[in-house]
Amino acid sequence: MSANYRPETICIQEGWKPAKGEPRVLPIYQSTTFKYENSDQMGKLFDLEEAGYFYTRLQNPTNDAVAAKITALEGGVAGMLTSSGQAANYYAIFNICEAGDHFICSSAVYGGTFNLFGTTMKKQGISCTFINPDASDEEIEAAFLPNTKALFAETISNPSLVVLDIERFAGIAHRHGVPLIIDNTFATPINCRPFAWGADIVTHSTTKYMDGHAMSVGGAIVDSGNFDWIAHRDKFPGLTTPDESYHGIVYAEKFGKLAYIQKATAQIMRDLGSIQSPHNAFLLNIGLETLHLRMPRHCENAEKVARYLQEHEKVAWVNYAGLENNKYYQLAQKYMPNGTCGVISFGLKGGRDVSVGFMDRLQLAAIVTHVADARTCVLHPASHTHRQMTDEQLIEAGVRPDLIRFSVGIENAEDIIADLEQALAAV
């Protein structure tokens, strides 16, 4: 088993484990369905009496192998793939919240998450309070209500690059009897394993570093198995009372530590269907095989770029937790001693318009709605990903209107810096 493998080995060896005569490389099970020999065999699968494949909307062997690899990387007990990071975060919350419930989220989160939690889920009767991740314990605890079911935050926030004090957040969540859910997209389990610091559930947009090549949109949810649903029976009826849509199964009793992912698969995925295609899962697996090689290079290059920008006279400010003068340097050292991620943000003197003019002059760094892949890319959140937000909301989310999000790739750092140099010279 994987228990003793180090991350590099997990990236390569975990997941697909071929038996005698089976393909060495993870096959793409490009099949919607799976054949059985008699009606009773299939019936047992529908009753969750036996494990097995019957329809790809619920489970597929290619996807399961890749989910197992991500689960091993995070040190969890069970995991699942989703069609996108958005679906992963939605399911992670919806699996334990229903209409009338409430949860708490760091205000420093991805714009799509902010919309999903603050607007779309509200229409389903699930409300979210956003809190400043740097607020005191008392201020955050004041947001808890009797119907609060989860605390959610990002390890390193996109795009504001706030580093979360995971241990502190885990303490707050557990004092109120709810799980801490961490979106670990930017750090990846190569740089941070939130379960080691008390987080209960981790989500990913695998679209970013895990895929690493900007090929496929995807997501993942991993459960540590540590949260005791039964001990908080009244808060989580979905896991601790009979599921009428599954002949009265009580997930937490029947599946123990696997209950959360079992429910998310058998109930939420069954009914909402945001599956990852097996072909995308196959591509994701290739990305995962080199994640441990790419992350250190992303961090090394990002640090060089951040130091270069910091010294440049036209640069107003640089935000990268790998810089000693960064507000989050100490937290980054604690939680990510080997590096944070390849994403930097900065602003130019002269503000928003100068920043936009500079971006248009970049040649190697491409303007794309993407982040965290092998190729250096750049985006202006206030004009692009976060353009639906008001200036106040932008500031609250830690996104200054002049903020340029610069995602440092794994090219030669000197070439990336030369591109910045020529664009800065022209503004």
Ligand SMILES: *Cc1c(COP(=O)(O)O)cnc(C)c1O
């Ligand atoms: C991109 C991103 C998401 C959303 O993921 P998609 O795969 O684009 O749906 C969620 N969280 C974070 C931190 C992200 O960067």
